[in-house]
Amino acid sequence: GDSVTQMEGPVTLSEEAFLTINCTYTATGYPSLFWYVQYPGEGLQLLLKATKADDKGSNKGFEATYRKETTSFHLEKGSVQVSDSAVYFCALTPEGGNEKLTFGTGTRLTIIP
Amino acid sequence: KAGVTQTPRYLIKTRGQQVTLSCSPISGHRSVSWYQQTPGQGLQFLFEYFSETQRNKGNFPGRFSGRQFSNSRSEMNVSTLELGDSALYLCASSPRGATGLSPTDTQYFGPGTRLTVL
Numbered sequence: 728g729d730s731v732t733q734m735e736g737p738v739t740l741s742e743e744a745f746l747t748i749n750c751t752y753t754a755t756g757y758p759s760l761f762w763y764v765q766y767p768g769e770g771l772q773l774l775l776k777a778t779k780a781d782d783k784g785s786n787k788g789f790e791a792t793y794r795k796e797t798t799s800f801h802l803e804k805g806s807v808q809v810s811d812s813a814v815y816f817c818a819l820t821p822e823g824g825n826e827k828l829t830f831g832t833g834t835r836l837t838i839i840p
Numbered sequence: 841k842a843g844v845t846q847t848p849r850y851l852i853k854t855r856g857q858q859v860t861l862s863c864s865p866i867s868g869h870r871s872v873s874w875y876q877q878t879p880g881q882g883l884q885f886l887f888e889y890f891s892e893t894q895r896n897k898g899n900f901p902g903r904f905s906g907r908q909f910s911n912s913r914s915e916m917n918v919s920t921l922e923l924g925d926s927a928l929y930l931c932a933s934s935p936r937g938a939t940g941l942s943p944t945d946t947q948y949f950g951p952g953t954r955l956t957v958l
Contacts, residue, residue, distance in 0.1 A: 761946075770844075770930055771949040816883065825896050826873045826934060828947060830883040 729754040733817050733831030740807055741839050748802040748834050750791075750817035758819040760784075760793055760800040761828070765814045774802075774815070809838045842867065844933050844950035852956045858919040861953045865912050865933030871895075872914040873947060874906060877928040886929075889914050890936075921957045928952045 734749040752758065759778045763771040775784030780795035789804045800817060817831040845864045853859050865872050873896075874886040885898040889908035906916040912933075918925055932947035 763949075770846075770951040771932075773946055773948065776946060818883075826871055826888045826932075826936060826945075826947060827885045827896050827898070828873075828875070828883075828932075829885070832882050 729758065729819060729821060729829045731817050731819055731829055731831035734834050736814075736833070737835040737837060739837045739839060742809055743806045744838075746802070746804040746807045746811075746836070748815055748817075748836070750800045750802065750831060752798050752800065752817075752819050754798075754819055754821060754829075756822035757795070758821050760791070761818045761820075762789070762791055762800070762802050763816045763818060763830075765816065765833070767813075771816065807836075807838050809840055812836055812838045844931055844948055846929075846931050846950040846953050848953060849951065850954045850956075852958065853921050854958050855921055855923060857921050858917060859921060859955060860915050860917045861929055861931075861955070863914045863916075863931030863933075863950060865914070865931075866935075866948055869933035869935050869948075870912050871934045871936045871945075872908055872912060873932045873934070874914070874916050875930045875932065876900075877930060877952070878924075878926070883930075886916065918955075923957050926955060926957045928954050 730753045761776045762774040764774045775786045777784040777793035783792045791802045814833045818828045847862045871890045873888040888896040892908045903919045908914045930952045932949045934945045934947045936945040
């Protein structure tokens, strides 16, 4: 079945550092790929998405590129802020889709001033 | 547009009881999905409803059930509660239509209901 493997956390960075959170997936064909973020005590918010190979999703300075050849969707940001501290989830829905999101285990990110 | 709303936000029950959680989707969204989030198992898909019909189901026991009303609002029910049912239950809605062929539909999540079973 489908699966998502995410970089183990927690990750602690200083403000203005460069961020990479690795995500790889196993799925048939061309799934849609997502990054969601969860702030303390809240539900999930969509951060960005990509629905076909080589697409780049971007939002709030975060970017991720859909790499079919490496089955990856790594999240990057050039300069993190304290307000980026949260848990980040990589997820996919199957090609041709149904609504079932398969999530990675989440990566807790803490940014130190 | 108002976001996905879930009620109640917090709930405390004892083992053996049953519980009903409610979810109101974003206006115009007809698909509603439910997820369970626990520290041990992470985020797991429970089921999805579309036009009052269950369209997809995850690997949960029959104690977990749901339904959807004609206004797209959804409820999920857990009977005979166990300690392991303690979790954050998240509802998500999407504008995906009947054929489900669009790859671009996004699910929007509510704040969740935190269920504690004692």
